[in-house]
Amino acid sequence: MTLETWNTVLQFASAVLLGLTFVVGAGAIWTSYVLNNRLTERVAGVGRDAAVANERAGRIELEAVQQRERAAKAEADLLQLQQRLASRAISADQERTLVAALSGFRGQNLVLRPVGASAEIEAYCRQIQAAFEKAGLVVERRPTQDLSSTGRTGHWMRIGEDRSNLANAIAAAFLDAGLVRDRGFHPEASPTRNELEFWVWPKE
Numbered sequence: 001m002t003l004e005t006w007n008t009v010l011q012f013a014s015a016v017l018l019g020l021t022f023v024v025g026a027g028a029i030w031t032s033y034v035l036n037n038r039l040t041e042r043v044a045g046v047g048r049d050a051a052v053a054n055e056r057a058g059r060i061e062l063e064a065v066q067q068r069e070r071a072a073k074a075e076a077d078l079l080q081l082q083q084r085l086a087s088r089a090i091s092a093d094q095e096r097t098l099v100a101a102l103s104g105f106r107g108q109n110l111v112l113r114p115v116g117a118s119a120e121i122e123a124y125c126r127q128i129q130a131a132f133e134k135a136g137l138v139v140e141r142r143p144t145q146d147l148s149s150t151g152r153t154g155h156w157m158r159i160g161e162d163r164s165n166l167a168n169a170i171a172a173a174f175l176d177a178g179l180v181r182d183r184g185f186h187p188e189a190s191p192t193r194n195e196l197e198f199w200v201w202p203k204e
Contacts, residue, residue, distance in 0.1 A: 087120045088203055090127040094177040098131040101173035105166050106136025110196040115144045115152075118202065125200050144199070156186045156199035163196035170198065 090098070110132070114125040125141075132139050155174065159167045171185045190197060 088124040088179075090124075090131060090177075090179065094179060095127070095131045095134070097177040098173045099135045101176060102132065102135035102137060102166075102169060105169060107138065108166055109138040109140065110163075110166065110198055111140045111142050113142050113144050113197055113199045115199060115201045117143075120203065121200055128198070128200065142197075152186070152201045153204040154186070154201055155180065156188065156201060158188045158190040158195075158197040158199065160190040160195045161193045163190075163194065167196055 112125060112129055112132070114121045129139050129141065157167050157170070167187065171180075174180045174185070
């Protein structure tokens with residue numbers, strides 16, 4: 001081959017190599033662009049998934065809180081219902097509180113008046129009478145006909161003019177013993193000056 005021929009071959013080879021270099025460079029740029037786009041989409045997808053997961057977790061937590069609140073309310077309602085339905089009773093500690101508070105009135109008399117003939121009222125009145133008698137009070141039972149139509153409930157006292165000291169002591173003792181929420185009594189004046197009546201009506 002002549003020198004001119006080698007020159008032509010080498011120039012052609014240089015052109016081919018230059019073309020290949022351009023193609024390779026362009027290919028590298030294009031593939032980098034495609035890979036960057038895919039990576040960006042993947043990162044965005046992960047971000048969306050994380051946002052969705054966080055939102056779902058927030059909803060689940062909110063539902064859990066609401067469920068706990070509903071359960072607590074249901075438990076409180078059940079307890080309140082059980083307390084309303086439960087029979088009244090005086091515990092040993094409550095009896096000791098009543099006896100200690102009323103022992104200073106030993107020998108004084110009062111009338112215990114259960115209203116109606118329900119087993120709950122009868123059992124409760126027996127416990128009240130036992131506590132009064134342990135404190136030294138003289139108790140007279142005068143059962144009363146069923147007057148539940150009047151709508152009265154709880155404890156009532158009909159107080160003679162000279163019996164306010166014992167009446168106040170009984171009210172305070174029942175409060176201290178936890179048998180009433182506040183003073184819990186509905187006092188009425190008695191037409192009999194020296195008489196004190198303790199009425200037990202159906203449960204509030």
